[in-house]
Amino acid sequence: MLKNQLLEILNKVSSGLISPGEALKNIVHHPFIEAAQGLNLDTHRGLRTGVSEIVFGPGKSLEQLQTAVETLSLGGTPVMVTKLEEQPGLGLEKGFPGGRYWNIPKVFILNKDIDLSSPWPGKGKVLIISAGGADLPVALEALATSLFFDLDAGLISDVGVAGLHRLFPHLETISCSEIIIVAAGMEGALPSVIAGLCDKPVVAVPTSVGYGTSFSGITPLLAMLSSCAPGVSVVNIDNGFGAACFAVKMLLASDQVMKS
Numbered sequence: 001m002l003k004n005q006l007l008e009i010l011n012k013v014s015s016g017l018i019s020p021g022e023a024l025k026n027i028v029h030h031p032f033i034e035a036a037q038g039l040n041l042d043t044h045r046g047l048r049t050g051v052s053e054i055v056f057g058p059g060k061s062l063e064q065l066q067t068a069v070e071t072l073s074l075g076g077t078p079v080m081v082t083k084l085e086e087q088p089g090l091g092l093e094k095g096f097p098g099g100r101y102w103n104i105p106k107v108f109i110l111n112k113d114i115d116l117s118s119p120w121p122g123k124g125k126v127l128i129i130s131a132g133g134a135d136l137p138v139a140l141e142a143l144a145t146s147l148f149f150d151l152d153a154g155l156i157s158d159v160g161v162a163g164l165h166r167l168f169p170h171l172e173t174i175s176c177s178e179i180i181i182v183a184a185g186m187e188g189a190l191p192s193v194i195a196g197l198c199d200k201p202v203v204a205v206p207t208s209v210g211y212g213t214s215f216s217g218i219t220p221l222l223a224m225l226s227s228c229a230p231g232v233s234v235v236n237i238d239n240g241f242g243a244a245c246f247a248v249k250m251l252l253a254s255d256q257v258m259k260s
Contacts, residue, residue, distance in 0.1 A: 052077075054145075054241065057084035057106070062091045069096060069110060078112035080148050082141065082241050105140035105240065114147045116140055122170075124154035126247045127177035128240075129170075129194065131160030131184035134209040139183040141240030142205065149248045161189045174198050179250055181243045185209030188220025195229035201250065203243040204234045 012018045055068045065081060065088055072079045073096070081092065089101035092108045099110035126146050130139035136157055146153035156173070159166040174180060175198055182191040183205040191204035204227070206220035213219060217237035224234045235242040 055079065055081040057081050057088065057108075060088075062088045065092060066095050069099070069108075073110050076111050078148065079108075079110045080112070080145070081108040082106070082145075084108050102140075102144070105137045105144060107141060107144045109144070109148065112148055114144060116144055120157075121154035122156060123173045123176065124152045125178045125251065126151045126153040126181065126244070127174060127179075128153060128155045128181045128183070129159060129174075129190070130155070130157040131182065131190040132162075132186070132209065133158045135160075135183040135185055135207045138205055138207045138238050138240040139181075142181050142183065142244045143240075145241045145244035146247060149244070151244075151248065151251065153244075159190075160184060160186075161193060164193065167193070171197065174200070178254070179203065179247045181205060181240070181247060183207055183240060183243075184224075185217065185220055186211075186214055188223040191224055191232050191234075192227040192229045195227065195232045200231075202229075202232045203246050204232050205240055205243045206234070206237050208238050 009018070009023050013020055013023045053072065055065065055072070057065065060068070065084075069079050069081065069092060079099075081089075084092070084101070084106050086101075086103055089103065089106065089108050093099055093101040096110050099108055100114075101108045102116050105116070120143065124146075128139050128142045128146070130136050139155060139157065143153055143155045154173075154177075156170050159170065174194065177200055180194060180198070180200050181203045182194055184190040185207035186209065188204070188206050191202050195202040204224040206217045206224055208217040210217070210219065221234065221237055224232065233246065235246065
C-alpha cells in the first residue's frame, strides 16, 4: 500500500462512500499477506518507505512468480518483476494478459501503462545516462523503475568516455535535471566526469560489461567508489532498480522539505 492509496481510503470514509469498518478491513489486511508457495508479501512497504515491494525474479519458480503477481495486484495495484528471464517472463505475460514483459531490461509490469520502446524521453527530473549501448539494459531497468514509481524520467544512451564529445550536446539537459543516474561498465569513468560538470547528485551504477580485468563489474564499482568528484553515490553492480529507488526517496524527501 502506498500513501496515496491510504489517502484514497481515508477520502472515501470522509465522503461517506465506505464505512470506517470497511476502511479498517482494507488497512488491517495490508501489512503483509501470507501467500502460497512460501511467500510473505509485504503490502505495507510502500506506505512505510515510499517504495512498494517489487518482485525479484531470479530463484523463483513460475508458480511463485504467478502467486506473487496475483496477490500483489489485488485491487488493480501495479506490480513489477525485475531480473526476469525470457521463459518465466513470457509465462507471466500469458498468465496475466494485461501485463507486459520486456526482454530488455528483463522486467514484467502489470497494471501500469509504461512504454520502454525507443526513442526514450531525452529529459526529466530523473535523467538516466548509459555510457555504452551494452550498458543499456541496466539503464532501462532504472528507467522502467522510475516510470513505475511515477517519476518524470528520461534516458540518454551511448555517451561514454571513449567518445566524450557525444556528451556535450546534452549538458544543458543534464543541468536541468534534479538527479542523474549513470550506468557504466569497463573502467566506469563516466559518473565522475558528469559529477565534475554539473551541480546535481549522481547515482553511479557499475555494470558487468567489460573485458577480463573489469572482473564482471568489480573494476567500475571500485572506480566509482574512488571517484574524486564529490556528490557521487554508488549502488551495486547492475542495480538499475536500486539506483531508481534511491532517486524516488531523494525526490520524496525533497518534496517533504518543500512542503514543511
